[in-house]
Amino acid sequence: MSTLRDQFHRLPLALQESLRERFFPKLLPEGETAPEWHLQSWDNSWHRQGKHWSVMVFYVQDGGTQDREQLLAFQKLLPEFDRLKVKIFGFNIAEAESHEAFATEAGITFPLLTDRGGSVARQFRACLQLPLRPVFLRTVYLVNPERKLRLGNRGNPSVEAILRSVAALQQVSKTGM
Numbered sequence: 001m002s003t004l005r006d007q008f009h010r011l012p013l014a015l016q017e018s019l020r021e022r023f024f025p026k027l028l029p030e031g032e033t034a035p036e037w038h039l040q041s042w043d044n045s046w047h048r049q050g051k052h053w054s055v056m057v058f059y060v061q062d063g064g065t066q067d068r069e070q071l072l073a074f075q076k077l078l079p080e081f082d083r084l085k086v087k088i089f090g091f092n093i094a095e096a097e098s099h100e101a102f103a104t105e106a107g108i109t110f111p112l113l114t115d116r117g118g119s120v121a122r123q124f125r126a127c128l129q130l131p132l133r134p135v136f137l138r139t140v141y142l143v144n145p146e147r148k149l150r151l152g153n154r155g156n157p158s159v160e161a162i163l164r165s166v167a168a169l170q171q172v173s174k175t176g177m
Contacts, residue, residue, distance in 0.1 A: 024137060025125035027152040034143045035123035039091070041111035042099035051145045053086040053166060058126035058139040062094045062102035062112070066156060070138065073159040075108050084166050091115050091126070092136060142166065144173075 008016065028034070038048040057074060059067040074081070074088050081088055088110040092099070099112040113120075118134030121127035126139035142151035142162060150169055151162065 024128065024154075027139070027154065028125055028141070028149050030149055030152065032149050034141070034147045034149050035120070036147075037120045037123070039113040039115060039120060040096070041113055042096040042103060043111075044096070045111065047089060047111050047113060049143060049147055053084065053145060053170070054143045055081070055086060055088045055162060055166075056091060056124065056141045056143065057089065058091045058121050058124065058136050060092075060136050060138060062092060062098045063105075066138070068106060070156045070159075071108055071112075072106060074110065075106075077159050077163055078110060080163055081166070084163075084170060086166055089113055091120060093118055093121075093134060142169075144169065 034049060036049065038046060040046050055074070057071065059070060061067055071090055078088065090099075090108070090110065090112040092112065093115055094102075095116075096114055099114065102108070103112055115121055118127045118129070118136065121134060121136055121139075122129060124139065124141060127134040127136045138155050140151075140153045140157055140162065141149055142165060144150050151165055
């Protein structure tokens with residue numbers, strides 16, 4: 001059985017882009033203050049945007065091929081993000097049990113947070129609100145310690161490029177350039 005997503009991806013690229021432009025929410029602009037959030041991870045720990053750099057990864061589903069690849073790319077470079085004092089957070093609508101099974105199986109050690117109802121994803125314009133449930137859009141934001149958005153991307157941006165961006169932005173913050 002063909003899903004709506006499958007049918008969408010069969011459309012010509014120009015039509016796909018036109019539909020995205022019309023129906024997908026615009027990313028929050030760089031420099032805007034990030035909305036506050038406070039969510040629980042699968043290990044029952046609570047997390048929020050504190051006074052630290054963070055990468056917020058909104059993803060579609062636990063175990064999805066593209067989501068797995070994206071989150072594993074962040075996991076692979078987690079020591080480099082840690083060195084720069086950047087926290088990585090995954091956001092999804094799935095419950096703790098699903099996150100735990102996925103994280104354990106995939107070897108993901110950063111928090112995967114349960115965004116029940118998609119309220120945080122809606123604030124970050126990282127989901128479509130459909131009649132039965134929200135559908136998360138692969139979206140990545142970089143937030144600085146002052147809660148200012150420094151980067152926003154749809155899809156699966158290069159994790160290496162995000163890491164370079166963090167290093168460059170932190171250097172500019174230190175030198176005042």
